[in-house]
């Protein structure tokens with residue numbers, strides 16, 4: 001029986017990053033994976049969707065070439081080629097993880113893993129043992145009882161990124177990041193898209209101003225948005241589906257080729273031996289402490305399978321924290337109030353910290369500033385004037401409570417706010433940080449200036 | 459005679475921003491301008507060039523549409539339309555400044571201004587007085603004796619962004635930001651471009667690794683690069699010019715339609731009354747102290763007309779500092795070691811702080827890290843794998859001495875480094891700042907990890 | 917200088933130079949609201965830690 005310092009169950013951005021860091025720290029490490037290396041993120045999540053969205057973005061440029069003084073004829077997409085490109089990118093990334101595993105001398109054990117008491121892992125009948133077993137089995141698309149996925153007319157995200165034929169009409173249920181990214185992609189490709197959202201606002205976790213702006217942008221792009229609505233029933237028809245949607249004004253029946261269910265995730269905690277070992281879960285999440293230890297010594301859990309936002313960068317950070325602690329390093333616990341969230345639709349959304357509503361509810365007196373890209377020189381030059389940066393400060397001490405961005409490229413701009421908050425900046429330092437001209441990032445400085453009544457370009 | 463608290467001479471990003479801030483602070487303000495509001499930056503610099511470069515970027519997408527699973531036929535540029543779009547953007551921005559002047563109740567005095575003793579300004583014969591006179595007359599394209607600009611075959615940047623006919627062959631003299639931006643633009647448009655640079659490296663102010671990578675990218679894009687070379691002589695021919703270039707290997711004669719001289723700037727200090735008032739200059743720059751006061755009380759100078767990097771964001775920051783001091787606020791002097799510089803060519807370049815060479819020469823022991831975009835998931839998905847992020851830390855105390863980026867979108871990413879340095883971060887905090895996945899900005903975190911021997915994805 | 921904010925860089929320098937929190941608090945800061953900056957601390961060290 002092979003013996004390791006660390007065995008990681010699952011090779012998503014939680015698992016494989018954990019394994020690399022463990023190996024860097026001198027721990028003998030193995031990772032167990034039943035499918036492709038890289039987990040949902042690389043194979044069925046972050047990466048392939050961003051590849052699809054890049055094709056969509058370029059297609060938008062083709063469609064609007066004239067706005068830039070350019071000429072094209074017969075601009076068209078080849079849907080199969082777009083999907084194929086996305087799969088190619090995902091495969092490339094998965095191969096990259098394979099390379100990293102080898103380079104870091106991490107054993108990859110292929111197969112279905114199950115934890116066992118006595119710090120053992122069974123993989124398809126073969127047993128391995130380790131001093132530390134880290135569960136990183138991730139999650140899958142959640143199914144609603146009213147919306148069972150048959151993989152043909154009602155599909156989840158995996159199918160949605162590998163369809164062989166582009167649907168003419170599509171209903172997307174749920175307007176979280178995943179839902180609107182697909183809505184944005186298919187809309188760009190020419191599919192007629194309707195979004196059905198149960199909450200009053202789309203992208204409901206975002207600041208209300210962002211939600212509003214995003215809804216406007218989506219509608220302008222031709223997407224039908226139904227908020228305060230829920231899909232009650234889906235019936236198969238000859239050519240597709242008929243969905244009964246409950247709205248505030250009563251029931252509506254929509255026809256479509258396909259329904260994409262994007263209503264969240266369900267953790268992979270079944271049949272991996274949790275009960276045998278006696279690990280405690282709470283409403284489908286494994287319970288862990290600040291160092292990702294479960295209730296049973298030697299067993300840890302990180303990533304989507306635990307509480308906290310189901311995001312790749314969170315899974316990775318949790319894994320790194322977990323093994324650095326195991327290796328005896330002095331580590332700080334992750335600050336869950338400072339985790340950026342991004343949506344890569346058109347326009348992009350990026351945010352960190354509290355929304356204005358949350359900050360008010362927390363009892364803060366606020367200084368709020370907002371700078372629209374319509375007033376940005378760079379946005380004018382680039383033809384990307386949709387959106388804004390909104391910043392929220394505590395009026396008393398100047399703490400940067402929240403930053404909310406919507407517009408072109410903002411997913412690469414939010415890092416400034418995350419670092420600034422990490423370093424406990426006040427608005428003053430951001431304002432006096434000379435941002436390069438002309439960039440979209442100037443909008444951060446200007447939004448702060450707006451909060452302090454010193455905005456220049458408004 | 460009208461009397462103001464503040465008169466600003468020149469309405470570039472130095473002058474108009476100064477005027478707005480002055481007015482916000484309750485000062486009665488006027489700005490004198492002989493041409494269009496907004497100065498070089500809005501009319502002939504930052505903004506129109508970025509509009510041209512955006513057209514070039516979109517044109518590149520059209521040319522490479524197939525890489526994204528898309529199809530186009532007869533993709534072409536309409537050079538006149540591209541230039542026209544750029545002019546339109548510039549005009550729009552200049553109108554925007556007009557609006558801002560009105561909104562902030564700033565008097566715009568049209569005409570040629572000259573300062574006079576006794577805190578007066580003469581504008582085409584009419585006299586105005588003010589307690590504080592701020593000189594922000596900026597700069598123009600510098601002419602080399604060996605390369606006099608005739609505006610037809612040897613041109614400066616103004617002409618270069620308003621050519622009526624696209625040249626077939628172009629020689630760009632000088633590979634600073636302006637030179638390579640034009641080289642990049644014309645190359646994308648299909649002009650055969652040769653860059654002649656006197657120094658051993660292109661973009662010579664940048665870190666050597668960046669210069670090298672940039673030269674590779676330019677060559678790959680089809681631009682001919684001649685370093686260690688200088689244009690000795692230009693002769694008119696029937697169809698264009700013949701340029702004699704001195705290289706390390708001897709003389710070479712190049713033929714082209716047009717030569718763009720992009721060898722730096724010359725300040726506008728002639729004939730504006732400096733001598734009358736007795737203001738001291740040093741090799742064509744007005745001498746000022748930390749608060750932009752000249753040697754004569756009541757007279758100030760900011761922007762390109764003073765020492766320091768000739769950049770729009772510097773001009774604006776100097777102006778704001780200058781009037782905040784005038785208004786009696788507690789102000790910090792600008793830290794000139796923390797000013798970002800950007801080049802918006804393909805690929806983009808952005809940097810702040812010391813280059814590796816400078817840091818070594820300053821006597822630091824270094825921790826240097828580098829993360830190539832070829833290892834970034836987002837770059838793979840977006841098809842933008844060229845370039846890298848390089849970070850330089852002081853090994854002793856962990857100070858972030860420099861950050862150098864080259865690649866897609868990096869001009870919007872450098873703000874993180876500028877703020878981090880402003881807040882006196884060490885590498886540790888950047889490393890432990892959770893960057894969103896998948897973004898290009900993760901490369902910053904990974905480059906820091908590399909410097910500390912903890913990089914994951916390499 | 918009671919309300920002392922210590923930037924990561926200040927902390928790093930102080931640790932290696934064995935400068936206590938109390939000692940840091942005595943150094944006049946030139947930043948906004950008296951915030952202690954690297955330059956203040958380095959100058960203080962160069963001057964032979966006068967406070």
Ligand SMILES: Cc1cc2nc3c(=O)[nH]c(=O)nc-3n(C[C@H](O)[C@H](O)[C@H](O)COP(=O)(O)OP(=O)(O)OC[C@H]3O[C@@H](n4cnc5c(N)ncnc54)[C@H](O)[C@@H]3O)c2cc1C
Pocket residue numbers: 009010011012013014015032033034035036037038039040041042044045046047049111112113114136137138139157178268271272302303304305310311312313314315894895896
């Ligand atoms: C469409 C979509 C788009 C997304 N986009 C983003 C985004 O842009 N940014 C972002 O941050 N997040 C995004 N996410 C979320 C992100 O993918 C997850 O948060 C992340 O993958 C979680 O990582 P993980 O390591 O916890 O689990 P997973 O990535 O789910 O990996 C778990 C791995 O464990 C394996 N496994 C499970 N059980 C066993 C077993 N018993 N034996 C062996 N192996 C097992 C699985 O096969 C899988 O490979 C997206 C998700 C989806 C679905």
Ligand SMILES: Cc1cc2nc3c(=O)[nH]c(=O)nc-3n(C[C@H](O)[C@H](O)[C@H](O)COP(=O)(O)OP(=O)(O)OC[C@H]3O[C@@H](n4cnc5c(N)ncnc54)[C@H](O)[C@@H]3O)c2cc1C
Pocket residue numbers: 436437438467468469470471472473490491492493494495496497498499500502503504505507569570571572594595596597615636726730760761762763768769770771772773
């Ligand atoms: C092609 C090009 C691209 C550039 N790109 C960038 C970039 O991307 N980013 C960046 O940061 N910088 C860029 N720059 C540099 C930037 O444009 C300058 O640093 C900036 O404009 C300086 O601002 P200023 O206010 O000091 O002077 P200017 O912008 O030069 O403005 C001076 C103004 O004063 C007026 N004036 C002069 N004399 C008088 C007088 N006697 N009476 C009345 N009015 C007068 C002029 O007409 C002018 O409007 C670029 C420059 C060029 C040429």
